[in-house]
Amino acid sequence: MTEGEPTDLDRASRTRARILQAARAEFAAAGFGGGRVERIAARAGSNKERIYAYFGDKRSLFAAAVASAVEELGGVAVAGPDGLGGWAERLFDFMAAHPDTLRLLRWAHLESDAPAEEADERLAELPRPEDAVARWQQQGLVSARWDPHDLVVLVLGLCEVFHTxxxxxxxxxxxxxxxxxxALVRHAVSLLAEPAR
Structure with a gap:
């Protein structure tokens, strides 16, 4: 093998990434029930046998696709000098720019709880928005009246509904x-999170 030539591991990693991207597109369009492994293979330039070798069965592939979408959503930076309202704006923009990610997550809610475990494992590596909200509450920047998890769910829901x-x-x-x-989402979140004077 010459220097700079991709290794078998590199090729396998790229193939796996192509399959996952194709699966996300297919399941976002048709859900788990309507998604077809044959179409995923064609879109990824691969074959069904390779998909099953990397991911197991169709349900495991769906779980991996949903987990990667959850991870992507969870990667939207929470902490920043602009606080909870700024995070709400970044989430809003992310959802506007990634309609397939949202569609895939809606299919996951409708069709299966199976991806939850893999998604939870991936999210364990990411900063939790609830932790940032709790820190802001301790610093007096966000009202301590509300549970941090409830505030996170509210922000997610407000952002998502406008893209549905x-x-x-x-x-x-x-x-x-x-x-x-x-601007409305940021204003509403900022008003809700404002600490009592």
Missing amino acids: PPYRPGEPGAAAVDARRR
Whole structure:
């Protein structure tokens, strides 16, 4: 093997990543029940046998796809000088830019609890938004009246609902509607989280 030539491990890693990306697209479009491994294989430039070798069965592939989407969503930076309202804005923008990720997560809620364990394992590696909210509460930056987990769920829900049909704006004018709604979400979250004076 010459220097710079990809190893078997490199090729396997790239193949696995292509399959996972293709699975995310397929399951986002059709859900677990409607998703087809044959279409995933074709989209990934692979074959069903390779998919099963890497991921096991279709349910395990769905779980891996959902876990990667949850991990991606969990990677939206929480902590920052702009606090809870800033995180809400970043989440809003992420959801606007990644409609397939949201669609895949909605399918997961509808069809299965199976991905939860793998998603929990992946999320254990990421900073928890609840921890950031609890820190802000201790610092007096966020109202201690509310449970940190409940605040996180509220922010997620507010951001998500505006990107869910029938509320998702269509073109033309989507950018202006998004800007207005992003400002509304930030304002609502900031008011709710404001500590008592």
